Amino acid sequence: MSSAAPAFSPAEPLTVMGAGLVGSLLSLYLARRGHPVQVFERRADPRRAGFQEGRSINLALSDRGWRALEGVGVADDIRQVGIPMTGRVMHDAHGALTRQPYGQDGQAIYSVNRGHLNRRLLDLAEARPNVRLRFGQQCLGIDLKNQRLDLLDTATQHAHSEPYTRLFGTDGAFSAVRGALQRTDRYDYSQDYLEYGYKELTIAAGPAGAWQLEKNALHIWPRGQFMMIALPNLDGSFNGTLYFPFEGAESFAALRTPAEVVAFFGRVFPDALPLMPQLATEYFHNPTSSLVTIRCYPWKHADDVLLLGDASHAIVPFYGQGMNAGFEDCRVLNELLDQHGDAAWPAIFGAFQAQRKPNADAMADLALYNFTEMRDRVADPRFLLQKKIEGKLAAQFPGRWTPLYSQVTFSHTPYAEAWAAGQRQDAIMARLMPHIRAEADFDQPAVQALVQREMADF
Numbered sequence: 001m002s003s004a005a006p007a008f009s010p011a012e013p014l015t016v017m018g019a020g021l022v023g024s025l026l027s028l029y030l031a032r033r034g035h036p037v038q039v040f041e042r043r044a045d046p047r048r049a050g051f052q053e054g055r056s057i058n059l060a061l062s063d064r065g066w067r068a069l070e071g072v073g074v075a076d077d078i079r080q081v082g083i084p085m086t087g088r089v090m091h092d093a094h095g096a097l098t099r100q101p102y103g104q105d106g107q108a109i110y111s112v113n114r115g116h117l118n119r120r121l122l123d124l125a126e127a128r129p130n131v132r133l134r135f136g137q138q139c140l141g142i143d144l145k146n147q148r149l150d151l152l153d154t155a156t157q158h159a160h161s162e163p164y165t166r167l168f169g170t171d172g173a174f175s176a177v178r179g180a181l182q183r184t185d186r187y188d189y190s191q192d193y194l195e196y197g198y199k200e201l202t203i204a205a206g207p208a209g210a211w212q213l214e215k216n217a218l219h220i221w222p223r224g225q226f227m228m229i230a231l232p233n234l235d236g237s238f239n240g241t242l243y244f245p246f247e248g249a250e251s252f253a254a255l256r257t258p259a260e261v262v263a264f265f266g267r268v269f270p271d272a273l274p275l276m277p278q279l280a281t282e283y284f285h286n287p288t289s290s291l292v293t294i295r296c297y298p299w300k301h302a303d304d305v306l307l308l309g310d311a312s313h314a315i316v317p318f319y320g321q322g323m324n325a326g327f328e329d330c331r332v333l334n335e336l337l338d339q340h341g342d343a344a345w346p347a348i349f350g351a352f353q354a355q356r357k358p359n360a361d362a363m364a365d366l367a368l369y370n371f372t373e374m375r376d377r378v379a380d381p382r383f384l385l386q387k388k389i390e391g392k393l394a395a396q397f398p399g400r401w402t403p404l405y406s407q408v409t410f411s412h413t414p415y416a417e418a419w420a421a422g423q424r425q426d427a428i429m430a431r432l433m434p435h436i437r438a439e440a441d442f443d444q445p446a447v448q449a450l451v452q453r454e455m456a457d458f
């Protein structure tokens with residue numbers, strides 16, 4: 001190819017299925033490279049009045065997500081409407097609070113409104129002349145052989161078919177694009193549901209939009225077999241989420257009347273109940289949703305279909321990484337395009353899935369691991385002591401001991417590496433903690449000798 005020729009055919013249109021968080025960001029990345037992009041989305045345009053938001057009102061955005069947003073120049077804009085959460089605040093059964101910082105001074109995860117983020121990304125995508133957004137278009141199926149999409153116009157109920165050259169499936173956990181891949185030979189797929197569901201509930205704003213709980217924190221009410229969490233909103237309210245077993249003595253199935261719900265919350269979340277005036281109504285009005293981990297492979301079909309985001313790796317929400325991982329997918333794909341050139345799709349699709357799959361699997365494991373930590377272990381004083389000791393190890397061995405949470409949340413270390421290091425750290429802590437009763441014990445010569453031995457090979 002001569003140096004004057006473009007590295008790809010600008011006429012080659014790219015198709016993105018799903019304009020959720022990942023699809024809208026991906027469209028922007030692809031459009032900025034000069035590709036014509038057409039985006040199909042099942043829902044109506046979320047920027048139109050009267051649009052009903054779907055699940056989870058706010059999300060925790062952390063370093064991986066920020067970096068991907070920086071790549072399309074939208075991070076500063078979103079930061080204006082994000083609320084930094086510098087730590088978690090645990091509420092015990094008597095309403096007493098314990099605070100645990102997430103990282104070092106200046107480090108925070110951000111509570112961001114899902115709808116705002118999605119709408120902003122769509123605005124930016126639409127502002128580009130080479131992006132065409134088509135809402136109300138549901139993918140019903142795909143003819144992989146003939147590269148055609150079967151679509152339903154949801155307004156007119158008219159079924160139609162459209163060709164594609166290169167298709168990016170960002171249509172979420174129950175992806176229709178993946179559905180087509182699943183029907184190909186030797187396709188690996190698994191879905192695992194937790195026996196827990198979740199329900200969103202509101203912690204109300206105080207007078208004049210004041211936050212009634214500490215604003216710059218993620219709040220957790222850990223109760224062993226279940227928990228509630230809450231993230232701050234800009235209007236002074238908090239978006240609470242109850243993670244609760246579907247069945248059993250304390251479960252969604254067991255709470256059948258408004259009086260039972262209020263009595264239960266009064267017993268297990270006594271400091272939250274007075275801040276939840278709409279509890280009884282919301283509890284019965286808001287859906288109970290399920291929690292699933294989806295793994296699949298390959299993420300590509302031939303050289304013309306690629307899955308990204310939840311379509312390829314849906315995870316449970318306990319590390320606050322699903323969207324962050326999907327945004328990282330977009331950033332990594334863009335880097336591979338830089339590396340290989342925009343015409344080298346076979347190499348890029350191959351490299352993308354080889355690089356991302358082990359990291360997505362590790363993140364899925366990490367998310368399940370953090371569920372136990374959040375609902376159970378953070379209420380245990382021994383666990384909180386262990387976290388303090390880990391902080392001391394990080395200070396004593398900077399660069400060698402980075403807490404697992406920081407590696408996942410405040411770094412760009414591949415998830416698989418972070419998870420492997422975290423498991424080695426857990427093993428060391430299991431050997432160290434029996435020798436430690438209080439924070440000061442860490443400086444005892446015998447404990448320090450043990451620390452030095454453990455760290456020699458780490």
Ligand code: FAD
Pocket residue numbers: 017018019020021022023040041042043055056058059060061137138139140170171172173174175176198241308309310311317319320321322323324325326
């Ligand atoms: P989605 O957001 O699901 O978007 C898919 C899009 O495709 C949607 O717009 C949908 O309408 C469209 N679509 C679906 N099917 C079709 C079809 N057949 N045809 C056309 N269009 C279609 N992640 C974080 O990083 N931090 C958090 O704090 C966090 N909290 C969470 C809390 C909860 C309760 C849940 C459930 C998830 C949370 N996540 C969080 C995960 C995050 O929501 C997802 O990882 C993220 O939304 C994935 O983005 P996506 O674009 O891949 O999929």
